[in-house]
Amino acid sequence: MSNLREELKYKIIENLNLEDLSVEDIGNNDLLFGDDIGLDSIDALEIIVLLEKDYGIKITDPKQGKEIFESIETIAQFIEKNQ
Amino acid sequence: MKENFYIQGSVIIRNDQVFKNGDKIFQPDINVDRKDFLKAVYTFLEISYPKFHKMDDLCKLGILATEILQQNKPINSQTGLVFQNKSGSLVSDFNHQQIINDFASPAIFVYTLPNIVMGEVCIMYQLNSENFFFINPHFDCNFVYHYTQNLLENKSSQEIVCGWVEVNLESYDIFLCRVNKEKSRHIFTPENLKKAYHNNE
Numbered sequence: 001m002s003n004l005r006e007e008l009k010y011k012i013i014e015n016l017n018l019e020d021l022s023v024e025d026i027g028n029n030d031l032l033f034g035d036d037i038g039l040d041s042i043d044a045l046e047i048i049v050l051l052e053k054d055y056g057i058k059i060t061d062p063k064q065g066k067e068i069f070e071s072i073e074t075i076a077q078f079i080e081k082n083q
Numbered sequence: 084m085k086e087n088f089y090i091q092g093s094v095i096i097r098n099d100q101v102f103k104n105g106d107k108i109f110q111p112d113i114n115v116d117r118k119d120f121l122k123a124v125y126t127f128l129e130i131s132y133p134k135f136h137k138m139d140d141l142c143k144l145g146i147l148a149t150e151i152l153q154q155n156k157p158i159n160s161q162t163g164l165v166f167q168n169k170s171g172s173l174v175s176d177f178n179h180q181q182i183i184n185d186f187a188s189p190a191i192f193v194y195t196l197p198n199i200v201m202g203e204v205c206i207m208y209q210l211n212s213e214n215f216f217f218i219n220p221h222f223d224c225n226f227v228y229h230y231t232q233n234l235l236e237n238k239s240s241q242e243i244v245c246g247w248v249e250v251n252l253e254s255y256d257i258f259l260c261r262v263n264k265e266k267s268r269h270i271f272t273p274e275n276l277k278k279a280y281h282n283n284e
Contacts, residue, residue: 016190019122019136038133043188053186 005076012072015050016043028073044069049076057082088235090269093246093260093279094148096124103151112229114135114238117255121147130152131258137190138203139175141168141250145200146207148259152244153208158261161241164201164214165231166259169219170251201250212240222247222258224277231262232271247280 009023012032016039020027030036048067051057057079059065068078095102099120101109109127111120121143125135128150135146137162145166169240175194182188193199198216205214213234219226231243246259258280262271 017136018133020133042189044195049186050189078204 004079005072008075009074011050012047015046015081021031026072028076029071032069032071044066047075051079055079085232085266086236088232088262088264088271089267090271090275090279091263091265091267092152093202093258093262093282094151095280095283096144096148096257097255097283100283101127101147101151105279105282107283108151132207134203134207134224138169139172139178139191139194140255141172141174141197141200142200142203144250144255144257145248147206148246148248149204149208149244152259152261158208158210158242158244160209161212161240162208162210162242162244162261163212163234164204164210165217165227165234165243165245166198166201166215166248167217167219167222167227168197168247168249169218169220170249172199173251204244205275222249222280224273224280228271228273228276235262235264 005028006023009026012018013021013023021037026037032039040077044065048065051059059068068074085124088274091283092104099115100107101124109124111123115123117140120142124147125143128147130150135143138146149158166251174197175191179187179191179195182191197218201214201216215230218228227245231245234240234243242261242263244261247256248259249256260276260279269279
């Protein structure tokens with residue numbers, strides 16, 4: 001269970017070039033697009049690509065994005081539900 | 084009558100070395116690849132701007148050169164930009180083309196325009212002035228001089244950062260200088276611009 005969360009943190013840091021962050025800096029419930037991690041709209045698109053490329057999951061309804069991408073925890077739950 | 088403007092400072096980044104006003108200010112101790120060199124300069128300048136790491140090489144070099152130019156005296160929001168290069172956004176174009184048949188990366192795609200470097204500089208330094216990007220086979224001092232002089236004379240900008248920001252797959256060559264009305268030792272002329280560009284070759 002927690003492996004997926006750690007894996008997601010690693011992949012997000014790698015794919016989004018978050019060089020100032022390490023896996024330990026990101027809490028499972030930290031807000032990815034709020035003050036905690038500070039991701040932007042391009043990062044959101046990168047995460048959409050990452051979900052499709054690495055987990056075979058397509059996000060068809062863009063409105064879902066806001067809830068799914070809230071935190072590592074919500075992304076992990078979405079993957080577990082849809083894989 | 085033609086107004087005189089002055090070169091306030093210049094920056095050159097080429098051959099893994101950084102020069103400010105003709106003086107070498109940074110060179111890594113060991114040979115490093117371009118990515119590590121850019122990171123080393125970022126660290127040397129003590130910049131704290133996480134978005135830097137997401138940028139393509141053209142934007143990183145534009146940011147680094149501008150940062151050095153404005154270290155002692157920050158540029159103001161009315162500082163215009165006149166940049167020129169030969170290869171446009173070739174590195175990002177190439178990277179985008181390499182992966183487009185698989186999964187295109189939005190983070191690479193957004194840098195497939197050369198003028199994005201000016202956008203990044205404007206965002207980082209809060210500029211809301213004129214900016215122009217020109218493609219030319221070589222650094223055309225006369226063209227950049229006349230364009231810059233014109234913007235300053237027309238008071239479209241109080242100050243201009245102008246120069247050459249060439250980045251391709253094999254190499255890079257960055258030269259930026261700051262021009263305004265404040266008197267300095269170097270009058271802004273095509274000859275002095277050319278001389279400053281060829282410094283440290």
